[in-house]
Amino acid sequence: MTTQPFRVAIIGAGPAGIYAADLLTKADRDFEVSIDLFERLPTPFGLVRYGVAPDHPRIKGIINALIKVLDRGDIRLFSNVEYGVDLGLGELTDLYDAVIFSTGCFVDAPLSIPGVDLPGSYGAADFVNWYDSHPDVGQTWPLEAEQVAVLGNGNVALDVARVLAKQADDMHTTEIPDHVYEGLKSSQVTDVHVFGRRGPAQAKFTPLELRELGHVADVDIIVYPEDFEFDEGSMAAIESSNQVKQVAKTLTDFTMREPTGAKRRLHLHFLHAPVAILGEDRVTGLRTERQELDGDGGVKGTGNFHDWDIQAVYRAVGYAGSELQQLPFDAKRGVIPNHEGRVVDAEEQAKAAEADVIPGVYATGWIKRGPVGLIGHTKGDALETITHILEDRASGALTGPVNPSEDAIVDLLESKGIDYVDWEGYHRVETAEKAAGEAEGRERVKIATREGMLAEARGHVSNEPAGQPAAGH
Amino acid sequence: MTYIIAQPCVDVKDRACIEECPVDCIYEGKRSLYIHPEECVDCGACEPVCPVEAIFYEDDVPEEWESYHAANVDFFDDIGSPGGAAAHGVIDADHPFIAGLPPQNTDD
Numbered sequence: 001m002t003t004q005p006f007r008v009a010i011i012g013a014g015p016a017g018i019y020a021a022d023l024l025t026k027a028d029r030d031f032e033v034s035i036d037l038f039e040r041l042p043t044p045f046g047l048v049r050y051g052v053a054p055d056h057p058r059i060k061g062i063i064n065a066l067i068k069v070l071d072r073g074d075i076r077l078f079s080n081v082e083y084g085v086d087l088g089l090g091e092l093t094d095l096y097d098a099v100i101f102s103t104g105c106f107v108d109a110p111l112s113i114p115g116v117d118l119p120g121s122y123g124a125a126d127f128v129n130w131y132d133s134h135p136d137v138g139q140t141w142p143l144e145a146e147q148v149a150v151l152g153n154g155n156v157a158l159d160v161a162r163v164l165a166k167q168a169d170d171m172h173t174t175e176i177p178d179h180v181y182e183g184l185k186s187s188q189v190t191d192v193h194v195f196g197r198r199g200p201a202q203a204k205f206t207p208l209e210l211r212e213l214g215h216v217a218d219v220d221i222i223v224y225p226e227d228f229e230f231d232e233g234s235m236a237a238i239e240s241s242n243q244v245k246q247v248a249k250t251l252t253d254f255t256m257r258e259p260t261g262a263k264r265r266l267h268l269h270f271l272h273a274p275v276a277i278l279g280e281d282r283v284t285g286l287r288t289e290r291q292e293l294d295g296d297g298g299v300k301g302t303g304n305f306h307d308w309d310i311q312a313v314y315r316a317v318g319y320a321g322s323e324l325q326q327l328p329f330d331a332k333r334g335v336i337p338n339h340e341g342r343v344v345d346a347e348e349q350a351k352a353a354e355a356d357v358i359p360g361v362y363a364t365g366w367i368k369r370g371p372v373g374l375i376g377h378t379k380g381d382a383l384e385t386i387t388h389i390l391e392d393r394a395s396g397a398l399t400g401p402v403n404p405s406e407d408a409i410v411d412l413l414e415s416k417g418i419d420y421v422d423w424e425g426y427h428r429v430e431t432a433e434k435a436a437g438e439a440e441g442r443e444r445v446k447i448a449t450r451e452g453m454l455a456e457a458r459g460h461v462s463n464e465p466a467g468q469p470a471a472g473h
Numbered sequence: 474m475t476y477i478i479a480q481p482c483v484d485v486k487d488r489a490c491i492e493e494c495p496v497d498c499i500y501e502g503k504r505s506l507y508i509h510p511e512e513c514v515d516c517g518a519c520e521p522v523c524p525v526e527a528i529f530y531e532d533d534v535p536e537e538w539e540s541y542h543a544a545n546v547d548f549f550d551d552i553g554s555p556g557g558a559a560a561h562g563v564i565d566a567d568h569p570f571i572a573g574l575p576p577q578n579t580d581d
Binding site for chain 2: 015026058059061062064065068206207208241242243246374375376377379380
C-alpha cells in the first residue's frame with residue numbers, strides 16, 4: 001500500500017520550513033517522502049532575508065546553509081504562492097498526506113499605550129521590512145526626526161537603533177538597494193534613545209550585538225549611571241548566566257566612555273517604561289514612568305514621570321503571529337493552537353484536548369511556539385513536529401490524499417494561473433542580485449520589487465503558460 | 474571571528490549546541506566538540522544552550538583556557554571546510570592538545 005511516496009506540503013519557506021523539510025528527508029524511515037515547500041513571497045528564507053539586518057552579513061550567511069538543503073534537489077519549492085489566497089486548506093489536504101504550517105511571525109506585537117497610532121509612531125517590523133527592502137512595503141520611509149525613541153530591549157531594538165544611528169555610507173557596503181541608501185542618507189537624526197522597562201541585567205540583548213554598538217563609526221554610546229541598579233534578582237541573573245554577565249559588563253563599560261563629539265548619539269535608557277506617546281496630530285514626545293526593580297527580576301512603577309522631546313517612536317516590543325484562513329488561532333499567544341506540533345481545533349491552546357487534533361495538519365517554528373528563540377532553535381521544534389507526523393503515519397491516523405500524484409499541484413497552480421517560482425527561479429534571482437552587487441564591489445544588491453524578482457526568476461524567457469503575475473498580495 | 478569550545482566540554486560532549494547551530498558547523502571529535510571557525514556565522518545560539526558553559530566568544534575565553542582557542546581553530550587544518558558536520562560524521566581524533574589531556578570533568 002505504500003508504493004506512493006508520503007506527500008508533505010510545508011507552508012512557509014523560512015528557516016522553520018526548510019529545517020522541517022531537511023529533517024523529514026533525513027529521518028529514519030522505510031518509505032519514500034516527497035516534499036513541496038510553499039512561500040508567499042517570490043523568494044524563500046523568511047526572516048533571514050527580511051529580518052536579519054543588512055549590516056550583519058555573517059548571520060545572513062545562514063542563507064547558504066538553507067541553500068545547501070534546497071540544492072540537493074529532493075525538495076520542490078513553489079514560491080510566490082500564498083496560502084489562503086492562492087491555495088486553501090482543502091486543496092492541500094486533497095493532495096498531501098500531511099500539511100505543515102511554518103508561517104512564522106512577521107508583524108509587530110501590539111503595544112497598548114495612548115498615542116500609539118499617531119503619525120510618527122512606527123512598528124519596528126515595518127521599518128525592518130523597509131531597510132531589508134521587503135517587496136510588499138513602500139520604498140520611502142520618513143526620516144526627518146532629529147530625536148527618535150526606540151521602545152524595547154531586545155536585538156530588534158538594537159538593530160533598529162543601530163541602523164538609525166549609523167552613517168548611510170557605512171551601510172552602503174551591504175546588500176541594501178539604492179532607495180534604502182538614499183533614504184538613510186537623508187536622515188536628520190542626531191539622537192536615538194532606546195528605552196528599556198527593566199534594568200541592565202534584564203536586557204534581552206545578545207552580548208555580541210550590544211558590543212557591536214561600541215564600534216559604530218561616528219556614534220557616541222551614552223548610558224546613565226542612575227539607570228544602573230542591580231538588585232538581588234539582577235545579581236542572581238548575572239551569577240547564573242554568562243550571557244547576562246557579559247551584557248551587564250558591556251553596559252557598565254559604556255558608563256566609563258567619554259563622549260567624543262560624534263555626529264550622532266545612541267542613548268541606552270533603563271528602568272523607563274513608556275506610558276504614552278505624546279502629540280496632537282503627530283508625535284512630539286514620549287512619556288515614561290520611572291521603574292524600580294522588585295527583587296525578582298521584575299519592575300514596578302514609582303509614579304515619577306518624564307517627558308522626552310521626541311519626533312518619532314519605533315516600537316520594538318516583539319513580533320506577533322498572524323491568523324491564517326481556515327485554521328484555528330490562539331489570539332492571546334499569537335500561534336496556531338497545537339499539541340507539540342499537532343494542530344488542534346480550539347481557540348485556546350490550553351483548552352484543547354487530544355480529541356481536538358485536526359488530522360494531517362501540523363505547525364512548526366514561531367507560529368507553533370511564538371516569537372522566541374534564535375534561528376537554530378527552530379530545528380528542535382521541527383524535530384518534534386516531524387516525529388509526530390511519522391508516528392501518525394505509522395498509527396494510521398492519516399487518511400491519505402485524494403490525489404497523491406506529484407503532478408497534481410503543478411496542474412492546479414497552472415490551472416489557476418499562479419505564476420509560481422521554483423528553485424531554479426530562485427537561483428536566477430540570486431545570480432542577478434550578486435551580479436548587481438559585483439558591479440559595485442558589493443556582495444549583493446537586493447531586488448526590491450515582486451515584479452523585478454519575478455522577471456529575473458522567469459529568466460527573461462517567457463514561454464510559461466499565461467500566468468498572471470500575482471498582484472502584490 | 475568565531476566561538477570557541479573550552480575545557481568544560483572535554484569528555485562531556487553534551488551536544489545541545491549541535492541541535493541549536495543553524496549552519497551545522499559544530500564538529501564532534503573523540504573527546505570534545507569543535508566549532509569550525511570559517512563555517513560559524515557568529516549567531517551566538519550555541520553559547521547559552523551549553524549546559525556546562527564551555528562555549529565562549531573568542532575574545533572572552535578565560536585566560537586559563539586560552540590554549541583551547543588554537544586547539545579549536547587548528548583542529549580543522551587537516552579537515553578543511555566540509556560544509557556540514559552531520560554529513561561529515563564523528564571525527565575519530567582530537568587536536569593533539571586535547572588528546573594529551575588526562576581525563577577531564579569526571580564526576581569524582
